[in-house]
Amino acid sequence: MDVGxxxxxxxxxxVGFIVGMTGVGGGSLMTPILLWFGINPATAVGTDLLYAAITKGGGIWVHARNKNIDWKITGLLSLGSVPxxxxxxxxLSTLHTDTTALNAIIKQGLAIVLILTALAILFKSRLQAFASRHAGDHYHLSDRSLNTLTVITGVVLGIMVTLTSIGAGALGTVALFLLYPFLATRRLVGTEIAHAVPLTLVAGIGHAGMGNMDWSLLGYLLLGSLPGIYLGSHLTGRISDRVLRPCLATMLLLIGYKLAF
Structure with missing residues (x-):
């Protein structure tokens, strides 16, 4: 194995260690790291999408076994996100011959989604408190409106994740909590993972079909991340969220700002 x-x-x-310890999606960390290593933006996104599909794939089995997945919500999200x-x-395929334009769009998309993800991490507790406080009053939606908003949420996540490989984790979880404030946290997390896997798999295969994939790079990332997730999961709760989340959010804000400007 060479130095690279x-x-x-x-x-x-x-990244696996941080994901295991905090539960924050790896895409918001992995894609910027790959860019820092000099990987082409389109290749970084495509590789990270399949990386996310594989690393989260095991989570579906665990959460399904523990009945932590709301399949109706997963289906509604997928109805919007997959198309x-x-x-x-x-x-993106229409821009594939113009690599400069393709990479510029991906980098700007990354900047925007990283900043949104940082804000979602930073204000997660306040958003959760708002949703819980107003869950039973005028904030409550009819079943039809709720289903429609869930599909629309899936559309937004589908676009963001396919363009940047980021958004299914932190942003998806916050969106679900706002829409379903009575959903238990464990079911919210399980549902988000169940939706993220088919979305990242479809998007990743699509990018691979356009040549935006480095299979050897994917192998090296998985070689490190799988034991990292295992180790990090054993340290969950050892470091306060009051320390971890502001640090992580600040880092993502700085990366997003650098990519944008």
Missing amino acids: SFGFTIAGLV AAALTLWF
Whole structure:
């Protein structure tokens, strides 16, 4: 294993460790790291999408076994996100011969979604408190309106995730909590993972079909991330969220700002 490959494995280990410890989606960390290593933006996004699908794939089995997945919500989200992912992939394919334009769009998309993700992490507790406080009054939606908003949420997530590989974790979880404030946290997390896997798999396969994939890079990332997630999960709760979340949010804000400007 050469120095570059070892660096990718270490990156996977660090990201996996943070994901295991905090539960924050790896895409918001992995894609910027790959850009820092000099990986082409389109390749970084495509590789990270399949990386996310594989690393979260095991989570579906665990959460399904523990009955932590609301399949109706997962279906409604997928009804919006999968077609949106397909349309976004088609749009990106029209730019595939113009790599400069393609990479510029992906970088700007990354900047916006990273900043939104940082804000979602930073204000998560306040958003949750708002949703809980207003869950039983005028904030309550009819079943039809709720189903429609869930599909629309899926469309937005489908576009963001396919374009940037980021958004299914932090943003998806916050959106679900606002829409379903009575949903238990464990079911919210399980439902988000159950939706993220098919979305990232479809988007990742689409990017691979356009050549935006480095299979050896994917292997090195998985080599580090799988033990990293295992180790990080054993340290969950050891470090206060009051310390972790502001630090993580600040880092993502700085990365987003740098990509935008």
